[in-house]
Amino acid sequence: MTIHSILKMGEARLLCVARPVQDFDTPELRQLVQDMQDTMRHASGAGLAAPQIGVDLQVVVFGSDSPNPRYPDRPLVPLTVLINPVVTPLGAETALDWEGCLSVPGLRGKVPRWLRIRYTGFDLQGRIIAREAEGFHARVVQHECDHLAGILYPMRMQDFTQFGFTDVLFPGMAQDQDD
Helix, strand or coil, X not given: CCCCCCCCCCCHHHHCCCECCCCCCCHHHHHHHHHHHHHHHHCCCCEEEHHHXXXXXXXXXXXXCCCCCCCCCCCCCCCEEEEXXXXXXXXXXXXXXXXXXXXXXXXXEEEEEEXXXXXXXXXXXXXXXXXXXXXXXXXXXXXXXXXXXXXXXXXXXXXXXXXXXXXXXXXXXXXXXXX
């Protein structure tokens, strides 16, 4: 089990576009995915993208088998490894909701996201994944896939009066890193 340090906003590597994975089911890719899952669980994150731990590859992990203590009112998102993802909106409807990020610790902001999406990509073995998602599941996928394009959630915000420190915006909320 390897827990990696998570890069924080201001680190130039977070602004780069990640490279597609070429070789699947290799020992190196399996180790990367395991490290990402361990790091995400350790930080109680809803997801993690490879660039957040300094790896320039299009790999994201998200979801959980059990409720996340930081998101007790959110539905479960299936534990997923998604490689070389493509996200397509299913309609023009968007929703505005609070987001945090392990790379932007202690802050939250209201971010517009497509309400319904289709995402495709590959699993660890190179098998095709194609799913439709809505609500929180869709938001998590979009957030993590943005990292692969060098986008952090504050870059998507439209109203910075809805951006601030978690302990100020939500007094009494457990203080931790957000994602």
